[in-house]
Amino acid sequence: MSMLKTPGDKYRPFPPINLPDRQWPSRAITQAPRWLSTDLRDGNQALIDPMGAEKKSRFFDLLLKVGVKEIEVGFPASGATDFDFISGLVKDGRIPDDVIVQVLTQSRRDLIETSFASLEGAHSAIVHLYNAVSPVWRKVVFGMDKDQIKAIAIEGAKVLRDQAAKYHGTDWRFEYSPETFSTAEVEYSVEVCAAVMDVLQPTPDKPIIFNLPATVECATPNIYADQVELFGRMIPNRDSVVISLHTHNDRGTGIAACELGLMAGGDRVEGCLFGNGERTGNCDLVTVALNMYTQGVDPELDFSDIDAIAKTVEYCNQLPIHPRHPYVGELVYTSFSGSHQDAIKKGFAAMEAKNDPVWEMPYLPIDPADLGRSYEAVIRVNSQSGKGGFAWVLEQDQGLKLPKKMQAHFSTQVQALADELGRELFAEDIWAVFQRTYKLNTPQHFQLIDYEESKAPDGTRLFAGKIALDGKEQSVSGRGNGLISSVVGTLRDAFGVVLEVKDYSEHAMTAGSDARAAAYVECVGADGKTIWGVGIDEDVATASVRAVLSAANGVA
Ligand SMILES: CC(=O)SCCNC(=O)CCNC(=O)[C@H](O)C(C)(C)COP(=O)(O)OP(=O)(O)OC[C@H]1O[C@@H](n2cnc3c(N)ncnc32)[C@H](O)[C@@H]1OP(=O)(O)O
Numbered sequence: 198m199s200m201l202k203t204p205g206d207k208y209r210p211f212p213p214i215n216l217p218d219r220q221w222p223s224r225a226i227t228q229a230p231r232w233l234s235t236d237l238r239d240g241n242q243a244l245i246d247p248m249g250a251e252k253k254s255r256f257f258d259l260l261l262k263v264g265v266k267e268i269e270v271g272f273p274a275s276g277a278t279d280f281d282f283i284s285g286l287v288k289d290g291r292i293p294d295d296v297i298v299q300v301l302t303q304s305r306r307d308l309i310e311t312s313f314a315s316l317e318g319a320h321s322a323i324v325h326l327y328n329a330v331s332p333v334w335r336k337v338v339f340g341m342d343k344d345q346i347k348a349i350a351i352e353g354a355k356v357l358r359d360q361a362a363k364y365h366g367t368d369w370r371f372e373y374s375p376e377t378f379s380t381a382e383v384e385y386s387v388e389v390c391a392a393v394m395d396v397l398q399p400t401p402d403k404p405i406i407f408n409l410p411a412t413v414e415c416a417t418p419n420i421y422a423d424q425v426e427l428f429g430r431m432i433p434n435r436d437s438v439v440i441s442l443h444t445h446n447d448r449g450t451g452i453a454a455c456e457l458g459l460m461a462g463g464d465r466v467e468g469c470l471f472g473n474g475e476r477t478g479n480c481d482l483v484t485v486a487l488n489m490y491t492q493g494v495d496p497e498l499d500f501s502d503i504d505a506i507a508k509t510v511e512y513c514n515q516l517p518i519h520p521r522h523p524y525v526g527e528l529v530y531t532s533f534s535g536s537h538q539d540a541i542k543k544g545f546a547a548m549e550a551k552n553d554p555v556w557e558m559p560y561l562p563i564d565p566a567d568l569g570r571s572y573e574a575v576i577r578v579n580s581q582s583g584k585g586g587f588a589w590v591l592e593q594d595q596g597l598k599l600p601k602k603m604q605a606h607f608s609t610q611v612q613a614l615a616d617e618l619g620r621e622l623f624a625e626d627i628w629a630v631f632q633r634t635y636k637l638n639t640p641q642h643f644q645l646i647d648y649e650e651s652k653a654p655d656g657t658r659l660f661a662g663k664i665a666l667d668g669k670e671q672s673v674s675g676r677g678n679g680l681i682s683s684v685v686g687t688l689r690d691a692f693g694v695v696l697e698v699k700d701y702s703e704h705a706m707t708a709g710s711d712a713r714a715a716a717y718v719e720c721v722g723a724d725g726k727t728i729w730g731v732g733i734d735e736d737v738a739t740a741s742v743r744a745v746l747s748a749a750n751g752v753a
């Protein structure tokens with residue numbers, strides 16, 4: 198078998214929806230929807246090894262911590278694992294008053310009865326009934342016509358109504374899913390939902406949830422939005438209806454479909470953390486919520502320790518999260534490439550300089566710190582990196598802020614190492630090559646032992662000190678207009694080293710009592726070549742002396 202040259206012989210395009218006055222394209226998402234986590238149901242039924250009680254329990258606690266208020270806790274009729282977990286939650290009083298749990302059932306009397314039994318004693322709960330309505334399912338799975346399929350829903354709704362009356366101590370809510378909604382005729386889904394409504398008699402105070410699943414994603418997300426908008430216009434008693442969105446990701450646009458569905462009138466979003474779920478997954482609640490957050494909308498879910506959340510989810514699902522998964526992946530805040538690094542570094546400097554919190558950051562749509570991520574990994578260096586990359590790493594790791602021209606000088610060393618090693622350069626690699634290049638903490642040709650500086654009556658400065666030449670101490674002195682030029686004079690007079698200082702800069706490295714300073718000098722040697730020197734010391738003047746000696750070591 199191979200791919201067809203004429204795929205149209207086998208696959209049909211999804212027909213557009215006739216909705217010329219569609220409103221959703223000009224709407225925006227301005228408030229958080231109701232969130233329903235189906236990690237413990239749709240997510241769980243898609244796992245290689247479904248969760249046992251311990252994992253379900255951990256996941257449930259995590260969802261409470263994140264702030265999810267509606268949680269589909271399982272499919273009670275699937276077996277003892279789910280049933281016992283659900284009834285255990287109720288019996289052990291683990292469902293907070295402001296949280297409502299939900300269970301899913303096929304539209305079959307025995308399964309519905311088991312579902313109610315699992316929730317006996319709950320203060321409130323949602324029972325979620327489903328049956329598929331689209332043409333392929335009608336034909337292939339059920340072998341039934343439209344009226345017969347509608348009858349399944351009506352019969353199920355009647356059992357819901359009767360069971361709710363039987364367990365009258367619970368505030369029962371109902372959800373109905375015309376499963377495969379997105380591949381069904383919208384008018385027919387409305388007809389089935391209206392029939393369910395006739396049985397369950399929702400009110401604005403006690404609305405019914407109609408969940409509109411893209412059970413299998415078969416079209417572009419604009420089509421789903423059209424379907425949602427059309428459903429919202431056609432369903433009777435709209436004020437007694439909550440429209441819930443339940444998208445899957447078969448075409449890779451489950452999140453987009455959900456967002457457009459919200460614009461089209463969706464009130465509630467169903468999905469899983471990090472998008473686990475059947476096949477290519479459910480809608481990722483984290484991404485939808487954080488997309489909102491980056492538009493300035495409070496999603497009312499707390500992902501401020503996203504790594505801890507990811508760890509628990511990976512443990513419970515026994516599935517890894519991709520390193521490039523939006524917002525959470527290990528690499529999603531990391532830039533390796535030079536121009537990105539340059540922009541991000543400038544972005545952080547601009548944020549620090551300006552006096553307002555508005556996030557204006559090239560290449561980073563969200564502040565990683567908001568999700569508990571550090572800035573350390575924002576820039577990592579390899580052969581694709583530029584000056585901004587290692588400059589950032591040196592600043593984060595060593596507190597050094599290299600002058601721009603010096604970055605260009607050091608860049609060739611870093612690039613050569615990256616090409617030679619053919620791998621990422623870590624902070625310690627960059628620091629090692631920096632020390633080697635500028636002769637720091639290595640056996641030095643010229644080494645400062647100590648010195649004194651004094652002012653002559655004519656205003657000039659006198660440098661008098663001890664410098665070791667290849668380990669042999671010498672007392673030396675020299676004069677100049679300032680400290681740096683007096684050291685340059687000393688090197689010339691005592692050792693015959695000719696240096697002309699072109700530029701000098703310094704900065705404090707850390708705050709507090711153990712603060713150190715870094716000094717940088719750009720010099721030109723006797724041969725006209727540029728040499729850079731770096732000095733680090735607790736005393737800023739001594740740092741500048743060390744910087745000149747570092748340059749002299751570069752000549753030697
Ligand atoms: C899109 C979704 O994710 S829907 C959720 C799906 N989740 C799950 O299925 C997980 C839990 N399910 C289970 O453990 C099992 O399926 C059970 C225990 C519920 C039922 O198992 P079984 O009784 O063996 O039935 P099975 O699931 O194979 O269903 C097949 C029958 O149910 C019918 N059926 C399927 N869905 C529905 C429905 N929503 N309402 C009514 N009948 C349905 C099928 O037409 C089929 O009928 P047939 O035997 O007359 O051909």
Ligand SMILES: CC(C)C(=O)C(=O)O
Nearest residue numbers: 327374376377410412
């Ligand atoms: C049962 C429904 C909501 C479902 O999971 C789906 O259609 O994907």
